[in-house]
Amino acid sequence: MARHDDGVVTVGRSRIGTFFANTTGIVFGLVMIFPVYWVLNTAFKPDSEVRSFTPTFFPNDFTLDNFRSALGEELFIPSMINGLIITAMAVAAALVVGFLAALAIARFSFYGRKAIILIILAVQLVPFLALLIPLFLMLQGANLTNSLVGVALVYLVLLLPYTVWTLRGFISGIPRELDEAAMIDGCTRAQVFWRIILPLTGPGLVATSVYGFIQAWNEFIIINTLNNPQKQNLMAWLLYNQTERGTAWGPLMAGAIITSIPVVVFFLIIQRNIATGLTAGAVKG
Amino acid sequence: MRHGKYPFIIGFLAVPVALYAIFVVGAYLQMFRLSLTDWSGYGTFKDIGFDNFVKLWNDEVIWTALRHNGFLLLVMPIVTIAIALLFAFLLNVGGGSKGGMTRGVWGSKIYRVVFFFPQLLALALVAVIFQRVYGPDKSGMINGLLPDSWEPWLFLADEKWALTCILIVLIWQAVGFYVVLFSAGMGSIGQEIYEAAALDGASRITLFFKITLPLLWGNIQVAWIYLGIAAFDAFALVNIMTVNQGGPNNSTQVLSMQIYLNAFKYSQAGYASAIGVVLFFLALSFAWLTLRVTRSDSVEA
Numbered sequence: 001m002a003r004h005d006d007g008v009v010t011v012g013r014s015r016i017g018t019f020f021a022n023t024t025g026i027v028f029g030l031v032m033i034f035p036v037y038w039v040l041n042t043a044f045k046p047d048s049e050v051r052s053f054t055p056t057f058f059p060n061d062f063t064l065d066n067f068r069s070a071l072g073e074e075l076f077i078p079s080m081i082n083g084l085i086i087t088a089m090a091v092a093a094a095l096v097v098g099f100l101a102a103l104a105i106a107r108f109s110f111y112g113r114k115a116i117i118l119i120i121l122a123v124q125l126v127p128f129l130a131l132l133i134p135l136f137l138m139l140q141g142a143n144l145t146n147s148l149v150g151v152a153l154v155y156l157v158l159l160l161p162y163t164v165w166t167l168r169g170f171i172s173g174i175p176r177e178l179d180e181a182a183m184i185d186g187c188t189r190a191q192v193f194w195r196i197i198l199p200l201t202g203p204g205l206v207a208t209s210v211y212g213f214i215q216a217w218n219e220f221i222i223i224n225t226l227n228n229p230q231k232q233n234l235m236a237w238l239l240y241n242q243t244e245r246g247t248a249w250g251p252l253m254a255g256a257i258i259t260s261i262p263v264v265v266f267f268l269i270i271q272r273n274i275a276t277g278l279t280a281g282a283v284k285g
Numbered sequence: 286m287r288h289g290k291y292p293f294i295i296g297f298l299a300v301p302v303a304l305y306a307i308f309v310v311g312a313y314l315q316m317f318r319l320s321l322t323d324w325s326g327y328g329t330f331k332d333i334g335f336d337n338f339v340k341l342w343n344d345e346v347i348w349t350a351l352r353h354n355g356f357l358l359l360v361m362p363i364v365t366i367a368i369a370l371l372f373a374f375l376l377n378v379g380g381g382s383k384g385g386m387t388r389g390v391w392g393s394k395i396y397r398v399v400f401f402f403p404q405l406l407a408l409a410l411v412a413v414i415f416q417r418v419y420g421p422d423k424s425g426m427i428n429g430l431l432p433d434s435w436e437p438w439l440f441l442a443d444e445k446w447a448l449t450c451i452l453i454v455l456i457w458q459a460v461g462f463y464v465v466l467f468s469a470g471m472g473s474i475g476q477e478i479y480e481a482a483a484l485d486g487a488s489r490i491t492l493f494f495k496i497t498l499p500l501l502w503g504n505i506q507v508a509w510i511y512l513g514i515a516a517f518d519a520f521a522l523v524n525i526m527t528v529n530q531g532g533p534n535n536s537t538q539v540l541s542m543q544i545y546l547n548a549f550k551y552s553q554a555g556y557a558s559a560i561g562v563v564l565f566f567l568a569l570s571f572a573w574l575t576l577r578v579t580r581s582d583s584v585e586a
Binding site: 031 | 289290291293294296297298300301302304305307308309311312313315316319326368371372375376395396399400401402403404405406407408409410411413414415417418426457460461488489510514517518520521524525541544545548549554557558560561562564565568569571572
């Protein structure tokens with residue numbers, strides 16, 4: 001805390017309080033980080049060391065075997081590809097459908113607008129698990145079980161409320177005067193949407209697509225119920241595989257790391273803007 | 286801006302409305318319909334009126350599950366919001382002040398990233414990891430750290446503490462997100478407000494209760510709703526972590542787990558749908574109550 005001791009007058013703050021605050025921060029930080037550290041620690045340990053009753057805080061024999069054995073599993077790569085296809089379909093569709101719906105809600109007043117907003121919000125409030133049975137029946141009836149498209153459709157419905165709500169916040173933040181000025185200059189309404197509102201909603205589109213990616217990529221209950229073992233995503237495969245063979249912690253943790261990589265990469269890219277994305281939905285308009 | 290807006294409105298809303306009509310409204314209608322039948326999940330079924338609901342009323346496991354949901358609903362949001370507020374505050378204005386400028390505790394930039402870590406791990410992976418943290422013998426993470434002379438703690442295998450173990454994971458997982466959310470909210474509170482208060486000699490505690498808390502109220506309300514829903518669900522953790530999916534001896538049983546078990550394990554899809562109907566109305570009442578309290582802030586459009 002040397003930086004505090006450079007002769008600057010501190011106002012209204014006791015040094016003991018500062019020390020206490022810093023300590024709390026460190027302790028809490030450790031609690032938050034410890035399980036994550038432990039995943040890494042386990043993934044790089046050989047099996048004998050993982051099973052040992054005396055915990056080691058760093059792998060004594062650093063090894064990549066766990067990653068090799070996870071990647072070598074028969075269904076690992078196919079499940080990863082399934083997950084990517086489903087996620088891409090669901091997120092892309094949610095962006096297009098969600099952006100247009102948000103436009104309609106943010107830029108027009110019409111009969112039933114409030115009802116639509118309420119329904120969008122209400123759906124988010126009910127645990128989706130209650131719908132698992134009827135959804136299974138519907139998709140079965142439409143021949144969409146054991147299919148990537150069926151799962152993507154369900155994910156699209158799950159992602160829409162957040163997408164519409166967040167984008168609506170962003171669009172409401174764009175002054176209507178911009179639309180009007182552009183229309184006076186001869187833009188059609190469609191051109192206003194395409195050339196003015198869409199680019200200005202950019203950060204919102206990024207935020208919602210990252211959120212959508214994480215949700216769809218990490219989902220496992222719906223896909224596990226709808227699809228057979230050949231058509232799972234990586235998360236469902238990982239969990240299913242765990243119960244199947246008893247727990248091989250090393251490869252499981254290695255698999256967990258691989259599963260988390262896309263999410264971490266996304267996070268690092270948009271880290272700075274995350275807070276903006278989170279709060280934008282709350283903007284009134 | 287009046288003429289020709291309806292083609293846009295209809296065109297823009299047709300797809301989402303259709304999706305909702307089929308996958309949400311349609312699905313709920315079907316759930317209501319099935320809740321009045323004795324359907325097993327395969328083959329044919331017949332209508333049995335409200336028999337499922339009578340059975341529900343007399344089902345002790347359901348009442349136990351309901352109590353557990355209630356416990357999570359009461360404790361989880363309060364504790365999560367309290368911890369998140371405290372840390373968001375520490376990160377933003379809790380550190381020393383320098384030349385009248387308030388700032389976060391030492392290392393607050395790192396914490397901002399660290400607190401988001403749990404968000405990067407899927408809930409399912411968090412469940413798997415904490416299974417290991419809670420391991421009931423010396424290979425468990427906590428028990429491994431305890432002195433050798435101690436009896437190992439049972440955690441999830443202990444009827445008394447199993448639900449609390451789940452609660453802790455729920456909080457651990459959620460807290461980071463709300464630290465970031467509240468931090469963003471605090472960031473939008475003008476520095477000069479804090480500076481003025483600090484110059485007047487306000488302590489950290491005064492700053493927190495007189496400035497931060499009132500100005501963040503909107504964010505807190507949103508957090509409350511989301512956490513409440515997470516507490517209603519809790520399925521992923523209970524499903525993956527607990528002994529016998531809701532055990533030991535139903536001590537971690539929750540409604541969503543009951544739906545799943547009845548529908549896909551016990552071949553009682555009709556009964557599971559009836560539980561679904563109950564969950565639906567409970568969740569909606571919770572949301573309605575919360576929205577009523579916060580009406581002017583969040584539903585205005």
